[in-house]
Amino acid sequence: MELANRVKTLSPSSTLAITAKANELKKQGHDVIGLGAGEPDFNTPENILDAAEDAMRNGFTKYTPSGGIPELKQAIVDKFQTDNGLSYTPEEIIVTTGAKHALYTLFQVLLNKDDEVIVPAPYWVSYPEQIKLAGGKPVIVSATEQNSFKITPEQIEEAITAKTKAVIINSPNNPTGMVYSKEELRKIGDICLKHNILIVSDEIYEKLIYTDDSHVSIAEISASLKEQTVIINGVSKSHAMTGWRIGYAAGPSELIKPMTNLASHSTSNPTSIAQYAALAAYRSEGDSNLEMRQIFAERLELLYGLLQDIPGISCVKPKGAFYLFPNVEEAMNRNGYRTVDDWVKALLEEEKVALVPGTGFGAHENVRLSYAVSSDALKEASQRIKRFVLNHQS
Structure with missing residues (x-):
């Protein structure tokens, strides 16, 4: 066949x-x-396991809205405000079947044939493949070990063409574990604003940093960069919930709405029980x-x-x-x-x-x-x- x-x-x-x-x-x-x-x-922590069991016992085993249950979307809004100082509305959030699905759905609604996405290498293995599946072209730009595997603004600008649609930033990074500083992100953001390029900020390892430096999202730096950024995140790494498959994207509603429409025809919705588990994860008190x-x-x-x-x-x-x-x-x-x-x-x-x-x-x-x-x-x-x-x- x-x-x-x-x-x-x-x-x-x-x-x-x-x-x-x-x-x-x-x-x-x-x-x-x-x-x-x-x-x-x-x-997965016990309180999250308990919440999932309670959800099943209480009958939360049916279809949910395609973009996620309202309570979880609000919890994600609250998380952004508390952790990142970012203000989103529930309409700017989509809950997905893992962060990987958030990325896949974003590229599907963003890219037309031969649109280019700048992918810094070393990169997570699925970035280029997802871009290709959406008809786009991954433009691989190699970061050097001498620069701690971090791409520079100059490298990004050199890679930009008339077909460039987006650039991916993954900090902390898989596979290198490297973390971009606020100043490094600011300079990258300036290039993206100059050329009107969407920033796809994969922040799934946000909670796993082992220095005195705190995580910085590129969307925190300015209102203009927030409008130009889609943040990808989830509970997989932060709360040891990889198998639960709950991720999300936050960004301009003109992207989140079609992502939600597409999800309604692909997954219908993230698993209801896993959503209530994720809700418990974000409602946990203290540093879980x-x-x-x-x-x-x-x-x-x-x-x-x-x-x-x-x-x-x-x-x-x-x-x-x-x-x-x-x-x-x-x-x-x-x-x-x-x-x-x-x-x-x-x-x-x-x-x-x-x-x-x-x-x-x-x-x-x-x-x-x-x-x-x-x-x-x-x-x-x-x-x-x-x-x-x-x-x-x-």
């Missing part, structure tokens, strides 16, 4: 592929340490993710230190998310492997450590390591990686 052209160019998710291979080896009885996880290794964030911060220090002891591997220290993105080019060359994919595959087969090759993120000399696993697992994984590198010195 002939497939639609729109799916023929899609690349499989490298993160899911490595996870599947690791799981296959585990089923065969191997002691595999998976550092490919893109989700917290904590269960403080313990998780503290543990992640400790693991970051541990794993970053362990990597320093492995020859041929260098790493820019991240400030957020739960990933490290070390450069392994020297180790790869010393070990006699032509590509980072081959190096990662051999490491998994020989030492049973699963990393994600950087090729899926637009970086061919790096690997992504997730520290969303126990400290003991991180120590053992580091020992195995070091042994692999030393055993294959050429």
